[in-house]
Amino acid sequence: xxxxxxxxxxxxxxxxxxxxxxxxxxxxxxxxxxxxxxxxxxxxxxxxxxxxxxxxxxxxxxxxxxxxxxxxxxxxxxxxxxxxxxxxxxxxxxxxxxxxxxxxxxxxxxxxxxxxxxxxxxxxxxxxxxxxxxxxxxxxxxxxxxxxxxxxxxxxxxxxxxxxxxxxxxxxxxxxxxxxxxxxxxxxxxxxxxxxxxxxxxxxxxxxxxxxxxxxxxxxxxxxxxxxxxx
Amino acid sequence: xxxxxxxxxxxxxxxxxxxxxxxxxxxxxxxxxxxxxxxxxxxxxxxxxxxxxxxxxxxxxxxxxxxxxxxxxxxxxxxxxxxxxxxxxxxxxxxxxxxxxxxxxxxxxxxxxxxxxxxxxxxxxxxxxxxxxxxxxxxxxxxxxxxxxxxxxxxxxxxxxxxxxxxxxxxxxxxxxxxxxxxxxxxxxxxxxxxxxxxxxxxxxxxxxxxxxxxxxxxxxxxxxxxxxxxxxxxxxxxxxxxxxxxxxxxxxxxxxxxxx
Numbered sequence: 001x002x003x004x005x006x007x008x009x010x011x012x013x014x015x016x017x018x019x020x021x022x023x024x025x026x027x028x029x030x031x032x033x034x035x036x037x038x039x040x041x042x043x044x045x046x047x048x049x050x051x052x053x054x055x056x057x058x059x060x061x062x063x064x065x066x067x068x069x070x071x072x073x074x075x076x077x078x079x080x081x082x083x084x085x086x087x088x089x090x091x092x093x094x095x096x097x098x099x100x101x102x103x104x105x106x107x108x109x110x111x112x113x114x115x116x117x118x119x120x121x122x123x124x125x126x127x128x129x130x131x132x133x134x135x136x137x138x139x140x141x142x143x144x145x146x147x148x149x150x151x152x153x154x155x156x157x158x159x160x161x162x163x164x165x166x167x168x169x170x171x172x173x174x175x176x177x178x179x180x181x182x183x184x185x186x187x188x189x190x191x192x193x194x195x196x197x198x199x200x201x202x203x204x205x206x207x208x209x210x211x212x213x214x215x216x217x218x219x220x221x222x223x224x225x226x227x228x229x230x231x
Numbered sequence: 232x233x234x235x236x237x238x239x240x241x242x243x244x245x246x247x248x249x250x251x252x253x254x255x256x257x258x259x260x261x262x263x264x265x266x267x268x269x270x271x272x273x274x275x276x277x278x279x280x281x282x283x284x285x286x287x288x289x290x291x292x293x294x295x296x297x298x299x300x301x302x303x304x305x306x307x308x309x310x311x312x313x314x315x316x317x318x319x320x321x322x323x324x325x326x327x328x329x330x331x332x333x334x335x336x337x338x339x340x341x342x343x344x345x346x347x348x349x350x351x352x353x354x355x356x357x358x359x360x361x362x363x364x365x366x367x368x369x370x371x372x373x374x375x376x377x378x379x380x381x382x383x384x385x386x387x388x389x390x391x392x393x394x395x396x397x398x399x400x401x402x403x404x405x406x407x408x409x410x411x412x413x414x415x416x417x418x419x420x421x422x423x424x425x426x427x428x429x430x431x432x433x434x435x436x437x438x439x440x441x442x443x444x445x446x447x448x449x450x451x452x453x454x455x456x457x458x459x460x461x462x463x464x465x466x467x468x469x470x471x472x473x474x475x476x477x478x479x480x481x482x483x484x485x486x487x488x489x490x491x492x
Contacts, residue, residue: 152489159451159486194409199475210467217460219486225475231402
């Protein structure tokens with residue numbers, strides 16, 4: 001366990017950064033991928049997760065430099081609210097290529113070696129909005145919902161190889177993805193949550209770490225640290 | 232496996248945990264797992280038994296037998312724990328009673344006994360531990376539901392209804408108690424290697440090994456769960472650093488359901 005290698009994407013900030021920190025504290029060797037440098041990671045690469053070739057090259061480099069990759073976490077993403085009529089084709093395609101494509105590209109790059117080893121775990125970070133939807137969230141929710149379908153299908157396909165694929169669907173989380181004036185930070189919204197506050201990136205990281213380690217019988221499951229937003 | 236002296240995450244040092252239905256199977260696994268995280272465990276089962284006492288001794292905990300379907304016994308049990316150890320921080324409601332029969336052949340008294348034990352027992356337990364958790368200002372309640380409470384199962388109407396009822400109870404209490412820092416969730420195990428499988432095998436008229444193989448064939452992971460794998464989820468939901476999972480059902484079933492509970 002002490003020397004296992006995990007790739008985490010979106011490690012420049014927020015959930016990805018918290019996940020990398022939690023995994024490192026548990027003895028994992030973590031490779032952080034992000035568009036920008038990930039200063040908290042001891043090993044990081046700048047990678048566009050929407051680009052399959054770049055992702056494949058980055059995963060090869062991690063394998064060469066750190067060793068066999070036995071876990072991968074797809075946390076890279078972004079958030080924007082746009083009314084449905086104003087979502088341009090470009091914005092729609094970009095949303096899908098980063099969130100669904102990011103998980104797809106990462107999985108395709110890490111799975112062959114995991115299959116050979118007969119062991120591995122992959123976690124995708126989706127969203128509470130994939131389940132409940134939200135106003136002006138059509139493209140984000142569609143991408144995160146597609147991610148759930150991808151995770152569950154990949155989960156049954158990979159389970160016979162000893163590889164577990166699962167997801168975490170956080171509620172609004174206290175990260176830079178939520179602007180200071182985001183409606184998800186408004187006191188009126190927070191008052192509707194049973195917990196009365198945003199989910200913290202550290203709480204999401206605890207869920208991811210569990211799915212990668214002790215959660216050995218969870219397959220195609222979604223953990224929901226969402227402060228009670230969707231029950 | 233961690234060595235005996237190594238503390239497993241989360242750190243539950245100083246916490247008191249009550250685990251019901253703990254004489255064997257999953258309940259014993261939950262008790263061992265929480266004790267491995269440093270909790271002081273109180274193990275309950277309906278009857279006093281050498282097994283229950285041995286488990287308590289092994290974990291340096293307390294054996295507290297009592298019938299959870301009887302609210303007076305539950306109140307007395309929780310009072311006893313309070314006097315001997317203190318207020319309960321973590322409740323793992325794991326006890327269950329089950330018999331199987333086609334719907335119209337189910338004995339009515341038996342049907343209600345399943346509901347009263349599984350659903351009613353948890354209701355009584357939550358009512359009894361709440362004042363202590365409120366004194367503590369926080370708490371964790373983990374209810375063991377079942378895959379069958381999510382997807383239903385032939386010849387298990389009462390059991391499935393009791394477990395589905397527990398899921399709704401958990402969702403409601405999750406909402407109701409989260410503002411007080413008392414976090415309520417459920418774990419829905421799939422088929423798990425416990426003594427209960429002997430009952431299933433008997434009911435199906437096949438050997439235990441055949442029963443294992445038959446269940447495993449239906450699970451994407453290709454095997455049934457070990458009790459420790461269910462206990463791992465219980466430990467996650469007992470983590471006082473994690474409050475954002477509320478009123479949820481964590482399905483630990485090797486990929487058999489892939490649904491939202």
